[in-house]
Amino acid sequence: MDDQRVDDQRSGARDPRSVAARIDTSAAHPRGLHPRIDTSVAHPARRYDYLLGGKDNFAADRESADRLIEAFPTMRTWAMENRAFLRRAVTHLAGEAGIRQFLDIGTGIPTSPNTHEIAQGIAPDARVVYVDNDPIVLAHARALLSSTPEGATAYLDADLHKPHEILAHPELRGTLDLSQPVALMLVAVLHFIPDSDDPHGLIAPLIQALAPGSYLVLSHVTYDFVPRETADRLNQIVGSEPFRARSTAEFATFFDGLDPVDPGVVPVQEWRAEHEPQPRPTSAEVGGLAGIARIG
Numbered sequence: 001m002d003d004q005r006v007d008d009q010r011s012g013a014r015d016p017r018s019v020a021a022r023i024d025t026s027a028a029h030p031r032g033l034h035p036r037i038d039t040s041v042a043h044p045a046r047r048y049d050y051l052l053g054g055k056d057n058f059a060a061d062r063e064s065a066d067r068l069i070e071a072f073p074t075m076r077t078w079a080m081e082n083r084a085f086l087r088r089a090v091t092h093l094a095g096e097a098g099i100r101q102f103l104d105i106g107t108g109i110p111t112s113p114n115t116h117e118i119a120q121g122i123a124p125d126a127r128v129v130y131v132d133n134d135p136i137v138l139a140h141a142r143a144l145l146s147s148t149p150e151g152a153t154a155y156l157d158a159d160l161h162k163p164h165e166i167l168a169h170p171e172l173r174g175t176l177d178l179s180q181p182v183a184l185m186l187v188a189v190l191h192f193i194p195d196s197d198d199p200h201g202l203i204a205p206l207i208q209a210l211a212p213g214s215y216l217v218l219s220h221v222t223y224d225f226v227p228r229e230t231a232d233r234l235n236q237i238v239g240s241e242p243f244r245a246r247s248t249a250e251f252a253t254f255f256d257g258l259d260p261v262d263p264g265v266v267p268v269q270e271w272r273a274e275h276e277p278q279p280r281p282t283s284a285e286v287g288g289l290a291g292i293a294r295i296g
């Protein structure tokens with residue numbers, strides 16, 4: 001792990017409005033690792049970091065990702081296109097849609113530009129609450145807390161399986177005003193929630209808690225565009241990890257009852273990508289879906 005990044009001077013640790021000062025990443029372990037970090041088993045956040053070319057990953061993550069790349073050689077294209085969707089989505093929401101509050105659940109290891117950097121680059125008063133359940137993300141959270149003076153950021157070490165805890169968390173309540181619109185972001189997260197954990201039931205209270213004019217932002221892995229053998233191979237590699245790719249029709253149900261934002265549910269690389277380098281990668285190369293809908 002790049003400890004230097006954790007201690008980065010860009011961090012919001014001295015900012016009284018940030019929670020960085022309360023994140024104890026030093027309580028550690030000789031290598032500076034958080035006691036909950038198990039480096040022997042592949043973790044989604046670290047594997048994704050590796051796919052994006054980051055340095056905050058370990059041998060088990062790299063081995064697992066390399067096996068996925070072997071089965072699906074354009075796996076890195078998915079990761080990069082997913083990240084590009086996040087950038088375009090936040091740009092749209094902070095810009096055209098005028099959103100000033102973001103709840104980014106399943107944040108991932110900081111990857112610049114992060115949600116607050118994009119949003120505050122457009123609206124310096126934007127307020128962002130990040131949530132992730134992986135201790136490696138917590139260990140790097142300071143990089144997520146470098147807010148503008150006008151805006152604010154906070155990080156919650158919390159789990160999507162407990163939406164009511166997220167909503168009641170004092171850091172969330174101190175950072176976001178839930179009487180005003182919020183963009184709820186679950187970007188490349190819901191595929192880690194199997195059907196048996198009721199993903200619809202987990203996001204329902206979050207959606208219900210948000211004011212009219214809020215938005216739901218989702219992206220998701222799909223096997224709709226890959227051969228059956230590839231899908232089977234990928235499922236074998238992730239093995240016992242909770243993971244569920246969903247079809248376009250299944251993914252679309254997460255937006256039921258909400259007002260779709262143009263262009264609706266589309267392959268992730270196609271979402272408002274007119275200004276991206278052309279031609280766009282194909283759906284078979286990416287294997288992801290995305291969409292945004294307005295709440296209320």
Ligand SMILES: C[S@@+](CC[C@H](N)C(=O)[O-])C[C@H]1O[C@@H](n2cnc3c(N)ncnc32)[C@H](O)[C@@H]1O
Binds near residue numbers: 082133137160188192
């Ligand atoms: C593939 S990364 C996506 C990061 C970022 N949203 C993006 O799209 O670039 C998925 C993240 O979701 C987090 N995650 C998975 N399950 C979660 C849960 N139940 N609660 C909170 N975070 C979760 C993982 O720890 C990981 O950091």
